Amino acid sequence: MGYRERCWIKELHTVVLDQGPTPLYYQLKNILKSRIVSNELKGNERLPSEAELCKEYNVSRATVRHTLSELMEDGLIYRDRGRGTFVTEGAGLKRLSLKGTIENLIAAGKGTRIKVLEYKEMTPPPNVVKTLQLGTTQKVFQLEIVRLIPKGPFGYSFIYFPPRLGKMISSKELTEKTEIITFVEEKLKTKAHRANQAIDVGLADKVVAENLSIKPKTPLLIIERDYYARDGSPMFATITYFRSDLYKYRIELTRT
Numbered sequence: 001m002g003y004r005e006r007c008w009i010k011e012l013h014t015v016v017l018d019q020g021p022t023p024l025y026y027q028l029k030n031i032l033k034s035r036i037v038s039n040e041l042k043g044n045e046r047l048p049s050e051a052e053l054c055k056e057y058n059v060s061r062a063t064v065r066h067t068l069s070e071l072m073e074d075g076l077i078y079r080d081r082g083r084g085t086f087v088t089e090g091a092g093l094k095r096l097s098l099k100g101t102i103e104n105l106i107a108a109g110k111g112t113r114i115k116v117l118e119y120k121e122m123t124p125p126p127n128v129v130k131t132l133q134l135g136t137t138q139k140v141f142q143l144e145i146v147r148l149i150p151k152g153p154f155g156y157s158f159i160y161f162p163p164r165l166g167k168m169i170s171s172k173e174l175t176e177k178t179e180i181i182t183f184v185e186e187k188l189k190t191k192a193h194r195a196n197q198a199i200d201v202g203l204a205d206k207v208v209a210e211n212l213s214i215k216p217k218t219p220l221l222i223i224e225r226d227y228y229a230r231d232g233s234p235m236f237a238t239i240t241y242f243r244s245d246l247y248k249y250r251i252e253l254t255r256t
Contacts, residue, residue, distance in 0.1 A: 017057060024059050025066040031057075032067065036076050036087055043089035047077065073232070075196060078130045112154075114178060117144040117211070119171035128160045131226045131237045141166025143174075146211050147240070154246035156211045160237045181227070184236055193230040199223050199249065208241050219244050 017027045035041045048056065053064045068085060071077045079085050124132070124140040132140065140160045147155035159180060161169065168187050185191050200222045209216040221242040227235040 017059065025063045025070070028053075028057055028059060028063065028067045029070050032071060033074075033076060036071075041087045043087055045087045046083075047085045047087065049084070069232070079133070080130070081133075081135055111149070113148045113176040114174070114180075115146045115148060115153075115176065116171055116174050117146060119143050119169070119174075121166065124160060128237055132160065132162050132234045134162065138163055141169065143169075143171075143180075148176075149246065151246060153212050153243070155240045155242045156208055157238055157240040162234065162236070165236065180236075180238075184227070188229070188235065190229050190235075192227045192235055195225050195227045197223060197225045202241075204241065212241065212243050214243060221247060221249065223249075 017024050032041075032047075041047070047053075047068075050061055050064045050068075053059075053067075054061055057064075068077065068079075072079065076088055077085055078088055120142055121139050122142050124134065124138075124142075128134075128140060129136070129138075134140070140162060143157075143159040143161070145157050145159070146153045147157060161184075165184065165187060174183075181192055202220050202222050203217045204212065204214055204220050206216050208220070209218060212218075212220075221244055222239065223242065224237070224239045226237045229235055
C-alpha cells in the first residue's frame with residue numbers, strides 16, 4: 001500500500017497561542033492532536049514543515065520540535081527520512097491507553113523457553129522501518145523464535161534489531177532460557193526505558209499454524225511491542241502470534 005501524498009494546501013495564517021502559564025509546545029500539541037483525532041488530518045497525510053508550523057503558530061523551531069517529538073512518542077505521527085512527517089494510519093481511532101511496567105514483561109517470561117528458528121539480515125517491512133527510524137536502504141536483523149511452555153508452543157515471534165545491534169548478536173549466544181529484553185540491555189549497556197504495545201486479533205496462516213502446532217485459520221492474539229531507551233532511541237521491535245488457548249491477557253482495573 002503506497003503513501004497518500006496529501007499535503008496541507010492552504011494559505012498559512014498566524015494562530016496566536018496563549019502566552020499564559022501553559023507551555024507553548026503543549027498548546028500546539030493539543031491543537032495538532034485534536035486535528036488528527038477528529039480525522040481532519042488523515043492517515044499518511046503529510047504535516048507542514050517545521051518552518052511552516054513556526055510561521056503559522058508564531059513559535060520557535062525548538063517549540064515545534066518538542067511538539068512533534070511528543071506526538072511521535074504518542075504514536076500519532078511518524079517521520080520518513082527525506083520525505084517529511086506524516087500522520088500515523090489509524091491515529092484517529094478510539095484507543096484505550098493502559099500502562100504497565102517492563103519489569104512485568106520480564107517477569108511474565110519466567111518459566112518459559114525459546115527455540116531459535118532463524119537469525120538473518122533482511123530488508124525490513126515498512127512498519128519496522130518506521131519504528132526503528134531506519135533509512136530506506138538500511139537492513140535489519142530478524143530473529144525468528146518459538147516460545148514454549150510445558151504444554152507446548154504458545155508464541156511465535158519475529159524480533160527486529162537495528163543494524164548496529166544486530167551485528168553484535170550471534171544466534172549461538174541464545175539459549176532456551178534467554179530473556180530477550182535483558183539480553184538486549186546487556187548488549188547495549190542501557191536499560192529499556194519504555195515500550196509501546198498494540199494488541200490485535202487474527203487467524204493463523206499455514207506457517208504460523210505449523211510453528212504453533214495448531215490448525216490454519218485458528219484465532220490468534222497478536223501483540224506488537226517496540227522498545228525504547230531513555231533518550232528515545234528505538235532498541236528493537238517484536239511481533240508475536242499467541243495461541244488463544246494457551247495465552248490469556250488479563251488486566252486489573254481500579255478506580256483512581
